[in-house]
Amino acid sequence: xxxxxxxxxxxxxxxxxxxxxxxxxxxxxxxxxxxxxxxxxxxxxxxxxxxxxxxxxxxxxxxxxxxxxxxxxxxxxxxxxxxxxxxxxxxxxxxxxxxxxxxxxxxxxxxxxxxxxxxxxxxxxxxxxxxxxxxxxxxxxxxxxxxxxxxxxxxxxxxxxxxxxxxxxxxxxxxxxxxxxxxxxxxxxxxxxxxxxxxxxxxxxxxxxxxxxxxxxxxxxxxxxxxxxxxxxxxxxxxxxxxxxxxxxxxxxxxxxxxxxx
Numbered sequence: 001x002x003x004x005x006x007x008x009x010x011x012x013x014x015x016x017x018x019x020x021x022x023x024x025x026x027x028x029x030x031x032x033x034x035x036x037x038x039x040x041x042x043x044x045x046x047x048x049x050x051x052x053x054x055x056x057x058x059x060x061x062x063x064x065x066x067x068x069x070x071x072x073x074x075x076x077x078x079x080x081x082x083x084x085x086x087x088x089x090x091x092x093x094x095x096x097x098x099x100x101x102x103x104x105x106x107x108x109x110x111x112x113x114x115x116x117x118x119x120x121x122x123x124x125x126x127x128x129x130x131x132x133x134x135x136x137x138x139x140x141x142x143x144x145x146x147x148x149x150x151x152x153x154x155x156x157x158x159x160x161x162x163x164x165x166x167x168x169x170x171x172x173x174x175x176x177x178x179x180x181x182x183x184x185x186x187x188x189x190x191x192x193x194x195x196x197x198x199x200x201x202x203x204x205x206x207x208x209x210x211x212x213x214x215x216x217x218x219x220x221x222x223x224x225x226x227x228x229x230x231x232x233x234x235x236x237x238x239x240x241x242x243x244x245x246x247x248x249x250x251x252x253x254x255x256x257x258x259x260x261x262x
Contacts, residue, residue: 006038009238036256052087063090069111078110083199106149131170143190163192184226224254
């Protein structure tokens, strides 16, 4: 099954609303032709409505960096998936920074995934191990447990709208990254095989799985050449228009229609 690659730029706590709008005005013409790749940007909540308005009419999608599992209520500082629905197509949940600094739990990731799907959006579910877990040989069982928890109670049909991002914590913002071959093996064993066990082989073949962690133009082709890697969740490189556009061009050339026509 040919899975459309998805490249998502997670801007984290960067860019004011004015800066974010100026950035997408610069970026959109650079990546507009690559419609064989799903292109997604995730600004801060403060900039989200302005960026979404700027992207309206283009084929580039917006994502939120989080979403609460309730539709409304006494949850100071939070934004619900139903509130986000008019502005975005995707919502990132379970990012290691949220797990580490904001006490994000597996249970809450699962609640958020269900709420995001119920709101008609697509969750990007981040999973990944620490350096200590990696060095102790615990990567596969730990990531499998995160995937199982995040997808608990979902249906096989949901997998067409779920994106899973494997991001080893030790590779995020450090300049270090897993090799393409190692990342692909972990994604196959810990993520895709777990989806197959939960929902069947068809669902496992349909779900798109990204790699994340110090992804840049210099190593993007190595990741995109792997059979189980369907895109990237990108941090720092997504803040530079030329770099982000280069990642999308590489994904198109290696995994998209241009590859098929080569």
